[in-house]
Amino acid sequence: MPNMSPKKVQIPEQDPQIRRKNFDEVALGYTLEQAMEEATRCLQCKTKPCVDGCPVNVPIPEFIKAVEDGNIDEAYSIITKENALPAICGRVCPQESQCEGRCVRAKKGESVGIGRLERFVADYIMSKGNIEPKNIEKNGIKVAVVGAGPAGLTCAGELAKKGYEVTVFEALHELGGVLLYGIPEFRLPKSLVAKEVQSIIDMGVEINKNVIVGRSITVDELFEEGYKAIFVGSGAGLPKFMNLEGENLNGVYSANEFLTRVNLMKAYDFPNNPTPVKTGKRVAVVGGGNVAMDAARTAVRLGAEEVYIVYRRGEEELPARLEEIHHAKEEGVIFKLLNNPTKIIGDEKGWVTGMECVQMELGEPDDSGRRRPRVKENSEFILPVETVVIAIGQSPNPLIRQTTPGLSVESWGGIIVQEETMETSKEYVYAGGDAVTGAATVILAMGAGKTAAEAIHKKVLELQG
Amino acid sequence: MYKIVDKKQLNEAVELMVIKAPYVARKCEPGQFIILRADNNSERIPLTIADYNREEETVTIIYQVVGYSTKVLYEKQVGDSVVDFVGPLGKPTELKKHKKVLGIGGGVGAAPLYPQIRKLHEMGVEVDVILGGRSDEYIILEEEFKAVTKNLYFATNDGSKGKEGFVTDILNELIANGEEYDEVIAIGPLVMMKAVVGITKPLNIQTAVSLNPVMIDGTGMCGGCRVTVGNEIKFACVDGPDFDGLLVDFDECLRRQNMYKEEEHSCRIGLEGGQNNA
Ligand SMILES: Cc1cc2nc3c(=O)[nH]c(=O)nc-3n(C[C@H](O)[C@H](O)[C@H](O)COP(=O)(O)OP(=O)(O)OC[C@H]3O[C@@H](n4cnc5c(N)ncnc54)[C@H](O)[C@@H]3O)c2cc1C
Ligand SMILES: Cc1cc2nc3c(=O)[nH]c(=O)nc-3n(C[C@H](O)[C@H](O)[C@H](O)COP(=O)(O)OP(=O)(O)OC[C@H]3O[C@@H](n4cnc5c(N)ncnc54)[C@H](O)[C@@H]3O)c2cc1C
Ligand code: SF4
Ligand code: SF4
Ligand code: FES
Ligand SMILES: [Mg+2]
Numbered sequence: 001m002p003n004m005s006p007k008k009v010q011i012p013e014q015d016p017q018i019r020r021k022n023f024d025e026v027a028l029g030y031t032l033e034q035a036m037e038e039a040t041r042c043l044q045c046k047t048k049p050c051v052d053g054c055p056v057n058v059p060i061p062e063f064i065k066a067v068e069d070g071n072i073d074e075a076y077s078i079i080t081k082e083n084a085l086p087a088i089c090g091r092v093c094p095q096e097s098q099c100e101g102r103c104v105r106a107k108k109g110e111s112v113g114i115g116r117l118e119r120f121v122a123d124y125i126m127s128k129g130n131i132e133p134k135n136i137e138k139n140g141i142k143v144a145v146v147g148a149g150p151a152g153l154t155c156a157g158e159l160a161k162k163g164y165e166v167t168v169f170e171a172l173h174e175l176g177g178v179l180l181y182g183i184p185e186f187r188l189p190k191s192l193v194a195k196e197v198q199s200i201i202d203m204g205v206e207i208n209k210n211v212i213v214g215r216s217i218t219v220d221e222l223f224e225e226g227y228k229a230i231f232v233g234s235g236a237g238l239p240k241f242m243n244l245e246g247e248n249l250n251g252v253y254s255a256n257e258f259l260t261r262v263n264l265m266k267a268y269d270f271p272n273n274p275t276p277v278k279t280g281k282r283v284a285v286v287g288g289g290n291v292a293m294d295a296a297r298t299a300v301r302l303g304a305e306e307v308y309i310v311y312r313r314g315e316e317e318l319p320a321r322l323e324e325i326h327h328a329k330e331e332g333v334i335f336k337l338l339n340n341p342t343k344i345i346g347d348e349k350g351w352v353t354g355m356e357c358v359q360m361e362l363g364e365p366d367d368s369g370r371r372r373p374r375v376k377e378n379s380e381f382i383l384p385v386e387t388v389v390i391a392i393g394q395s396p397n398p399l400i401r402q403t404t405p406g407l408s409v410e411s412w413g414g415i416i417v418q419e420e421t422m423e424t425s426k427e428y429v430y431a432g433g434d435a436v437t438g439a440a441t442v443i444l445a446m447g448a449g450k451t452a453a454e455a456i457h458k459k460v461l462e463l464q465g
Numbered sequence: 466m467y468k469i470v471d472k473k474q475l476n477e478a479v480e481l482m483v484i485k486a487p488y489v490a491r492k493c494e495p496g497q498f499i500i501l502r503a504d505n506n507s508e509r510i511p512l513t514i515a516d517y518n519r520e521e522e523t524v525t526i527i528y529q530v531v532g533y534s535t536k537v538l539y540e541k542q543v544g545d546s547v548v549d550f551v552g553p554l555g556k557p558t559e560l561k562k563h564k565k566v567l568g569i570g571g572g573v574g575a576a577p578l579y580p581q582i583r584k585l586h587e588m589g590v591e592v593d594v595i596l597g598g599r600s601d602e603y604i605i606l607e608e609e610f611k612a613v614t615k616n617l618y619f620a621t622n623d624g625s626k627g628k629e630g631f632v633t634d635i636l637n638e639l640i641a642n643g644e645e646y647d648e649v650i651a652i653g654p655l656v657m658m659k660a661v662v663g664i665t666k667p668l669n670i671q672t673a674v675s676l677n678p679v680m681i682d683g684t685g686m687c688g689g690c691r692v693t694v695g696n697e698i699k700f701a702c703v704d705g706p707d708f709d710g711l712l713v714d715f716d717e718c719l720r721r722q723n724m725y726k727e728e729e730h731s732c733r734i735g736l737e738g739g740q741n742n743a
Contacts (some may be wrong), residue, residue, distance in 0.1 A: 171684050173502055173509075173549040181686075210551035212684060216488040237686040241698065248691060248698070248717055250724045257687035265508070265681065274508045274533050275681070276728035350720040397685050399703070 003040040006109025011116055016330040020300050023185045023268055026327055027091075027116075032070070035120040039068035042112045045104055050114060053102035055447040058082045060099060060114055067117055076125040079118060084157045085150065085196045085446065087126060088179060090119025091188050093443050094321045126195050136204055139163035141460055144227040146213045146400070149177020150442045151433025152233030153200050154449030155456075160203040162457055167227075169211040174264060177235055178434075179442065181264040182256070184294050186301070187324070190263070214403035219429060228463075229428045229456045232415060233449060236394040236434035242286070246344030247390070251278060251352035255287070255295045255391035262298050280386020282306040284355050286341055287391035288313065291439075293324040295389045296333045307333050308383060312340040312360050312373045338362070338373065342380065344388055354382045394439045404429070414438055421455035422448055430456060467501075467550035469543055470523060476602040479529045479573055480539055481515070487522040489514070489552040495580035496558030496675070496707055499524065500683045502549040503541065508534040511680045511702075513577035514553060524552075527576035527605065532729050554683040555706050558673070560584055563647035567639070568594040568614075569632050569661055571653020575605050577675055578652045586613035593639070593646075594618070597632035597653070601625035633660045646670060651710060655722060659715035672710035676701045678721055693717050 012028040013019075019026055030038065042064040050060045059078050066075035079086045095101070095115040103111035141164050145152045148170035156166045174180050176193045201207060213219060213234070222230055239254035241247055258277065261267040265275035283299040285292050288311035299307045309328070311318060314337050318325055329335070336357070343356040359379035362371035396413040408416045408425035415424055415431040422430045432448025434440055471483035489499055498513045516525035530539050541547065558581050566585055570578040575596050585592050593616040598604045600623045610617050618635045619627025628635055632653070648671045651661040658674040665672040678690040678701050685703040692701050695712035699705060 171551065172682065173551070210549050211488055212551065212554070215553055216492065216551070237684070239686070239688045241688065241691075243698075248693060248721065250720060254688040257681065257689040260681055260687050266506070270728065271533075273506050276725045278724065278728075350717075399685065 002043055003037065005041060008041070008110045008113040008116070009034050009038040011113070016327075016332075019186065020331050023301055025189050026186050029123055030116060030120045032072070032124070035067055035117055035124075036070055038113050038117060039064045041105060042068070043104060049102040049104060050099045050112070053099045055098065055441075055443045056082050056450060058086075058099070058118070063121065064112065064114070064117060067121060072121055072124050075121045079121060083118075083446070084154055084200060085442075086118050087122035087192050087196055088150070088188060089443055089446070090115045090117070090122060092179075092183060092321075092441075094441060096322050098443070122196075123192075126192070134203070136161060137163055138165055138204070140165060142167070142225075142227045143456060144169060144222045144230045145233060146219075146230065147171075147177060147233040147235055147433075147435070148175040148197070148207070148209075149233055149235050149433060149445060150179060151235070151435070151445035151449040152177070152231065153197060154446040155231045155233060155430075155432070155453045156205045156449075157200040157203055158450050158453030159456065160200070160205045162453070164457075165206070166204075167206040167208055169208045169213050169217070171210070171212040172264070173209055175207065175209070177233075181260045182291065182294070184259065184263055184298050186297065187294065212399070214399035219400070219404040219407075219426075223428070228460055229430065231422075231449070231452050231456065232400055232424070232429065232431040232435055233433045233445070234397060234400055234435045236439045237397045238395045238413075239390070240393045240395060241390055242341065242392060244341060244344055246346055246352070249344055249346040249352045250350050251280060251346075251386055252344060252388045252390065255285070255291045255389050256394065258295050258389045259291075259298065262302070268302060277302065278387065279304050280352070282308075282385040283387040283389065284308045284310050284336075284341075284383055284385040285389045285391055286310050287393070288318040288320060288337075289391065289393075290320045290324055291393075292389075292391035293320045293328045293333075295391050297324075297328055297331055299387070299389070300331050300333060304387070306385075308336050308385070309333055310336045310339050310341060310355070310357060310383070312338065313370065314338055314362060317370050336383070340373070340375070341388075345382065352386055352388055354384045355388055356380060356382050394434075396435050396438065400435075412438065420451070421459075422452035423455060423459075428459070466546040466548060468546045469541055470521075472541075472543055475527065475605045478531075479527060479603075479605055481525060481527045482538075482541075483523050483525050484547065484550060485522055486524045486550045486552070489524045489550065490517050490519055490522045493517050493524065493553035494557035495560070495584050496577070497553035497555050498577075498683075498706065499526065499550055499552035500554060500680065501526075501538070501547050501551075503534065503537045503547050505548055507537060507548070509549070509681055509683070510534045510538075511554070511677070511683060513675075513706075514580070515576040516580060524550075527573060529573040551683070554702055556704070558707050560588065560590075561648065562588055563590055565591045565593075565646050567636075567644075567646040567649045568592060569597070569636065569649060569651040569653065569657075570594065571597045571632055571651075571657040572599070572603060573605070574653030574657070574675075575610070578650065579606050579609055581650060582610065583613045591615050593644075595620060595632045595635045597621070597657070598626075599623070631660070632657060633664060636661060636664055640664070640668065648673065649710075655715060655719050658710060658713075659719070662710045662713070662715070666711050669711075673707050674710035674713060675706045676708055676713065676718060677706065678718060679724060692721075
């Protein structure tokens with residue numbers, strides 16, 4: 001008899017008042033008993049609507065059944081057939097609009113906690129430390145992967161499993177892409193990213209850090225070095241600014257810079273780590289997505305007393321994961337919805353003292369179906385703040401397209417690919433993840449990496465006859 | 466890991482290091498830079514490529530000890546390694562085949578200036594250079610410059626070498642004497658580059674400067690290095706570091722460069738303040 005409780009088994013969390021002051025993970029995760037109990041809420045639907053919602057088709061009812069039976073090793077091997085980074089996805093996938101959004105239990109009450117179960121399985125297995133690197137026979141065919149974010153790492157892992165000699169070229173000094181420099185520790189512990197990345201390296205992937213493709217070596221030069229195919233997973237790392245007056249004042253950050261200083265360079269531990277970050281007493285974060293929530297909650301933890309989310313649309317339109325919005329509110333982040341900045345104001349020394357905003361109201365729906373915000377007349381006001389973080393989005397970095405002749409891109413910079421194969425306009429060059437879609441999600445990036453790996457394998461096989 | 470194969474003290478505060486870095490050495494051009502991290506948990510610091518050897522796969526950097534991270538680097542010995550060394554970053558300098566060019570190098574700015582001047586010399590351009598520094602011992606690469614310039618001038622704050630005063634005093638004199646340059650290339654502290662442009666702009670003399678805002682990634686990802694050039698926002702790490710000096714908003718650069726002054730306070734590392742003023 002399935003457990004018909006309308007609510008998920010609660011996941012233990014750090015108290016908001018305590019976690020406001022530390023960078024430790026907020027959600028502590030299920031115990032084995034809690035996970036087994038949550039697993040009994042799954043109806044084992046024959047049609048598996050939840051699986052349709054998962055971009056990489058994790059066999060959800062099957063792994064949940066294994067959890068219910070207490071067979072976590074089995075659950076892990078079921079998940080990892082389709083998803084190489086379950087501890088990460090279980091934490092950061094926007095489940096409410098993917099797997100859990102399709103779960104039949106969500107029609108009456110809460111969905112099954114698929115994400116929580118997935119992360120439990122991964123954590124449980126990793127804490128036992130018994131992931132055996134498999135011995136894979138190499139086929140001697142070289143493939144290069146550009147970028148060690150979720151797209152590139154997934155593609156590399158899938159190809160390595162098939163025996164390819166894969167080399168990943170990464171611009172930064174650490175692996176993981178946004179998982180490392182963007183998403184904060186309190187949401188995705190870096191030690192865990194490192195472990196899941198290691199499990200991919202253990203498949204026999206070679207890593208070449210501190211290499212910027214387009215500068216240190218070009219795509220064409222990689223072919224000259226004998227790589228038969230190249231996957232570009234360079235992400236959407238270029239921060240957008242608003243072209244506001246005062247945007248270059250001291251105290252204005254892009255979310256990327258703010259988060260990179262704190263996450264990648266560990267500025268929260270200054271001066272033990274020598275990279276500084278400046279957080280005023282009052283901080284305004286412009287934007288309403290995951291990036292904005294992460295920046296706001298990071299500012300709270302760095303000691304800011306008042307932290308605002310300034311977003312031009314309403315609560316319903318906030319693109320962030322529900323859980324992050326909920327957590328941000330619990331931690332005291334103040335939501336200034338239907339507000340839009342018009343100008344950043346500074347003192348005579350050039351430091352931010354405030355942000356001028358206008359109030360907005362929602363009009364008719366626009367092309368995206370979201371109601372279009374418009375300015376309320378005479379509604380200007382000044383929000384007194386010392387720090388402004390701009391989190392309104394990122395676009396693909398132009399370096400690869402500028403240095404790769406024959407690569408077609410959209411006007412906004414996204415690399416154009418054939419959807420079924422992820423092959424670009426340049427033969428044997430594939431691309432996927434944020435570099436193709438613009439800022440999207442971890443799981444979509446992984447899905448693209450996987451699709452490309454399949455297609456590369458097929459193409460290379462054909463080549464061999 | 467990137468091995469330090471040679472190092473040489475150029476003066477009390479400036480050191481040259483030769484580092485094994487195949488990817489950088491293979492492709493770098495004058496005007497480009499690298500970012501290094503000395504140890505795990507170190508800062509990422511940008512330094513200009515002063516020279517390179519493609520056969521030996523080495524890159525030369527010349528840096529001034531001004532704070533914590535440059536001090537950590539300075540303490541490394543030949544045979545030690547730095548953990549990260551990425552590049553070449555930035556755009557190579559566009560060197561035009563002018564008739565006559567004036568190079569101006571302030572302090573350690575002489576280091577990034579040198580490969581450009583050498584290349585111009587090789588291209589058959591006539592070059593004069595003014596080197597400036599606090600005193601005699603702060604003038605670096607004198608012999609190297611001598612070999613590739615027609616006239617080499619010096620200005621020191623205390624008059625211990627060349628003219629007592631600033632590089633701009635010599636620039637003013639040269640102009641007053643009727644010297645005509647197709648382009649001025651000025652590399653040094655921001656205040657120096659600003660002062661040079663203060664002279665060349667009214668005369669509409671083309672002036673290239675090399676900007677050094679605070680950077681982290683050096684790939685265009687953080688936007689921390691943004692500068693205003695001709696009312697447009699540029700990321701110095703990918704759009705520069707060289708810019709048309711006549712269009713640069715120097716006051717903004719100066720302000721942004723001091724963003725972390727409090728945190729960088731010299732007492733943290735037991736260094737005397739003010740050494741960065743070359
Ligand atoms: C703060 C923040 C929070 C987010 N939160 C969530 C979330 O909760 N859930 C979710 O699903 N998604 C979230 N996202 C989005 C998600 O992280 C991205 O969609 C995903 O990381 C994209 O993966 P990718 O592999 O395409 O690119 P990236 O993760 O951006 O990785 C690209 C990698 O390529 C490297 N690179 C770039 N150019 C070059 C080059 N020329 N040569 C060599 N290497 C290069 C980069 O350094 C980087 O390591 C968030 C994003 C941010 C910024
Ligand atoms: C493109 C570029 C090329 C450069 N080339 C050279 C060079 O060839 N030789 C040389 O001696 N110096 C060079 N610099 C400056 C050098 O990067 C800084 O002196 C160094 O980062 C200081 O670090 P610190 O921790 O020792 O000093 P700190 O005490 O932390 O800082 C001292 C001053 O250095 C500057 N600075 C600090 N951190 C950074 C950073 N992350 N990026 C840029 N500037 C910073 C600031 O103006 C600061 O006030 C260059 C900078 C740039 C951007
Ligand atoms: S990978 Fe993401 S979408 Fe798929 S089942 Fe796991 S949490 Fe859900
Ligand atoms: S839809 Fe929900 S209840 Fe049905 S199988 Fe999937 S997770 Fe279980
Ligand atoms: S240093 Fe980050 S964009 Fe230039
Ligand atoms: Mg420093």
